[in-house]
Amino acid sequence: MSTQDILKNASTLASYNVLLQVMFRVLTFLLNAFTLRFVSKELIGVVNVRLTLLYSTLVFLSREAFRRACLSAEPGTNRSWRQVINLLWLTLPLGVFWATLLGCVWLWLLEVPDPQTVPHYGPAVLLFALSGVQELLAEPLWVLAQAHMFVQLKVIAESLALVAKCSVTVVLVAFAPEWGLYIFSAGQLVYTGFLVLCYVVYFFNFLGSKEAAKKAFPLQQIRDVLPHKADGEPLVDWTVAWLTWSFFKQSFLKQILTEGERYVMTFLNVLSFGDQGVYDIVNNLGSMVARFIFLPIEESFYVFFAKVLERGRDVESQKKEDVAIAAEVLECLLKLVLVIGLIITVFGYAYSLLALDLYGGAVLSSGSGPGLLRSYSCNVLLLAVNGVTECFVFAAMSQQEVDKYNLVMLALSVSFLLLSYMLTWWAGGIGFILANCLNMGLRISHSLLYIHRYFQSSQWKPLRGLLPSPLLLVVLMISAGVTAASEAVFCCDSGWLFRMVHIGVGGVCLFFVLLAVLLTETQMVQFVTTQLLPRYRKKHT
Known part of the structure; x- marks a missing residue:
């Protein structure tokens, strides 16, 4: 063959x-x-x-x-x-x-x-x-x-x-x-x-x-x-x-x-069997977004960066047009996953209770489930940013740098297990998510530092992708307040009519958020319409 x-x-x-x-x-x-x-x-x-x-x-x-x-x-x-x-x-x-x-x-x-x-x-x-x-x-x-x-x-x-x-x-x-x-x-x-x-x-x-x-x-x-x-x-x-x-x-x-989380739950008895079941279901529910949206982006553009950039060489040693394209794509990807992650975080807080009530009934919505899903909504934002930053870093690193980073990853993984144990005794199932957030935060910090040094001597600043427009931030904060108030008033013990009102409030807020994205994040929108959507349509036709 x-x-x-x-x-x-x-x-x-x-x-x-x-x-x-x-x-x-x-x-x-x-x-x-x-x-x-x-x-x-x-x-x-x-x-x-x-x-x-x-x-x-x-x-x-x-x-x-x-x-x-x-x-x-x-x-x-x-x-x-x-x-x-x-x-x-x-x-x-x-x-x-x-x-x-x-x-x-x-x-x-x-x-x-x-x-x-x-x-x-x-x-x-x-x-x-x-x-x-x-x-x-x-x-x-x-x-x-x-x-x-x-x-x-x-x-x-x-x-x-x-x-x-x-x-x-x-x-x-x-x-x-x-x-x-x-x-x-x-x-x-x-x-x-x-x-x-x-x-x-x-x-x-x-x-x-x-x-x-x-x-x-x-x-x-x-x-x-x-x-x-x-x-x-x-x-x-x-x-x-x-x-x-x-x-x-x-x-x-x-x-x-x-399987670190499951071993901690199984051998250290940090959660009851009921809480373990709720955590596992919420974890699977929350991870679907990361796997279906962020993972394909990460895998596809790792290949892109690996082909455009020469591994282990600094910016001055690369072709300027290649570096320019890589920087522009990285900035747009960071902005895209940041916007998606912020939307999930904002609306995930106000609609976790309703989602779990519809999905699993009172078994999930009456206990620790809503708090777990709200916390996981914040974790999704960190997962999104970490996926894009690491896909660039791993494509640009030399082999020696990758080997060194593998040791860092090993240390972070061990620290994650220790943090999971300590934080779970303190905060229950949310402790696992907090440990994940801290772990992701450290990995993101390492990647951002590498990217900053990589482009430091050039004219390109792709990390600007992590700065959403002021208008979008304002609309997101207003939406967070309105949807949280709507949940307190209409959800979720007042019948289907009030639930539909709560869903309607979220729909209106989401409309204004997307409108703000279209008006202020024009570079990202153009990138999505000219690069991502044609790739997706071509792949599925």
Whole structure:
């Protein structure tokens, strides 16, 4: 396969993965909204935080190092797929080991939920651990599919598995809510079972076919996927095995940093199970905006900056026209995400209670949920600015600077865990969001300092993008006051008529905010209409 073909297939796979993530978020969003009407928030907390953490920890520690090692061989090198498959089957006994160890921790060392509120906790731990081991049965097939760029198999398999899981969960929640955690355990087992089934069915039909022969696929029949020793060669490739061990040592730290909040909640008991459920739902709800709006901007323009600027060279060493374009784009992007973030912050404060009441009813709107979502609205602003500043910084930094910054990121991640623990004892679930805000603030400060130094000796000042127009600030402050007063008067215990009035007030305020944007932020508006919207339309036609 040529380099261009690999690049094309990788780009296609990336696009499919984005679609898969969007579908996963939307279905999870709808599933949570439905289940909240039938089960308690304590049960949701145990499922979404504790049991999901058990599953994700098990599969990550069992397979991540193997995936990275077995997929890292350079194209064209002589690799023995027989040895690679034998090595990949070690994920299964490793998964059994982690399932046993983590199952004991989850059953005997962690606080056990009240069986009246959260029934069947013990069997659910065993079933979630079993689902993780079950998923590892497909690991050799998954690596084969990824290595040979079967770009549609992953998205089809995970889509079918997710739909099956949601269907089973919805039916059982609606007709047998008294089953408690058995409902979600069944859904998880169906999910991993469908994944394995899809990969087995695909390779059962593919192996030995004309298409496999045309592609010179290294396996001939489905039994070749089973482990066995080939004549004249070792059981496994020891070079890949030692590389797996190197990656395995990194897996612990990566997993802790990725799931830091859940580990703090699970092992340190800083939140009740009910508060954990509310926090997880609010976190997913708030992060949808960041993932659907800011993440595509960040990913797309990282590529732009990386192509326009020469990495590791200062402004004087770059082409002036390239630097001018990069500075103008950076300024417009900063202004765009700042305006969007300010709008979300202002209207998120006044409409968090209504949004949660519509989404999850009194379960979410009567407790800590509104305060969490209001805090997350402020966090979205920092996420937006951090995404754009870091995408520029990482595109402009030299390799040595990137390596140094990775150490800074490690220190910030550790400090985030410590801050999460301390602030959560003080402020409950909001403490996690405050820790995130402080972490993002430090990262933004580092990026702004780098950008300031980068353009210091030039005529361009892209950081002006962080200064919205005075008129826009005034309109936003007035809107914040009006919508907050509207919430106090009309929301949310006075019936649908008053809620519609509250929504109408917000609509009028948003109209004036957008009008102020059109009148005062002309450079940004022109950038959006001439650059972003044509790209979006081209991408979706």
